[in-house]
Amino acid sequence: MATDKAQTWVYSEEYAAEREAVAAAREVAVELGAEPVTTGVGATLRMLAAVADARAVLEIGTGAGVSGLWLLEGMSPDGVLTTIDSESEFQKHARSAFHAAGVPGHRTRLIAGRALDVLPRMAAGGYDMVVIDADVSETPEYLDHALRVLRPGGVAVVVHALWHDRVADPAQRDADTVVMREITRVLGETEEFVSALLPVGDGVAVAVRR
Numbered sequence: 001m002a003t004d005k006a007q008t009w010v011y012s013e014e015y016a017a018e019r020e021a022v023a024a025a026r027e028v029a030v031e032l033g034a035e036p037v038t039t040g041v042g043a044t045l046r047m048l049a050a051v052a053d054a055r056a057v058l059e060i061g062t063g064a065g066v067s068g069l070w071l072l073e074g075m076s077p078d079g080v081l082t083t084i085d086s087e088s089e090f091q092k093h094a095r096s097a098f099h100a101a102g103v104p105g106h107r108t109r110l111i112a113g114r115a116l117d118v119l120p121r122m123a124a125g126g127y128d129m130v131v132i133d134a135d136v137s138e139t140p141e142y143l144d145h146a147l148r149v150l151r152p153g154g155v156a157v158v159v160h161a162l163w164h165d166r167v168a169d170p171a172q173r174d175a176d177t178v179v180m181r182e183i184t185r186v187l188g189e190t191e192e193f194v195s196a197l198l199p200v201g202d203g204v205a206v207a208v209r210r
């Protein structure tokens with residue numbers, strides 16, 4: 001009997017093994033309610049950071065550090081992850097998770113604050129990769145900042161781009177779904193980006209700045 005899509009999806013989600021330190025951070029994240037990226041999304045972030053040989057990554061939405069740990073694994077060994085979150089309590093756990101995973105302190109810069117207050121201070125053209133996983137309603141503004149702070153050839157990533165499988169269903173018209181549907185449409189049409197929409201986890205939109 002042919003393997004069905006659901007089985008294939010589970011197989012690919014579980015393809016990459018999660019290190020013990022990441023699995024421990026995931027447990028904490030779930031307890032806190034800081035929804036972590038899936039293992040498949042984590043592996044995708046790690047791969048993209050490696051392809052970009054990323055030395056400077058900007059993450060919007062630290063949570064308890066699960067996505068950050070995956071990114072750090074793929075980045076250049078001297079790369080620095082700058083990560084923003086409005087919840088300092090979540091960042092406290094992320095800091096512990098980075099420490100427990102053996103990440104040297106100089107490789108992470110955790111900034112507590114609301115993304116739209118912090119982002120204007122980020123250097124134009126200073127980043128190889130921007131990962132967006134925070135307030136869905138603000139995602140269009142995060143993307144404007146991403147376009148500004150990414151170097152040419154840099155990668156923007158929007159997590160949850162298929163928003164609980166609702167984006168693909170035109171009958172779903174709640175606010176978050178509409179935002180994500182619009183984001184994926186704009187990324188596909190914007191001249192400045194070369195984009196793809198990956199059906200991994202809850203959907204990952206990837207766009208390379210020309």
Ligand SMILES: C[S@@+](CC[C@H](N)C(=O)[O-])C[C@H]1O[C@@H](n2cnc3c(N)ncnc32)[C@H](O)[C@@H]1O
Nearest residue numbers: 036037061063066067085086087114115134135
């Ligand atoms: C889905 S969680 C991020 C999970 C994280 N990327 C991971 O995989 O471990 C979303 C995070 O965005 C943060 N957040 C929500 N609105 C924000 C805002 N306006 N500015 C900064 N952070 C925000 C939340 O506090 C939460 O930690």
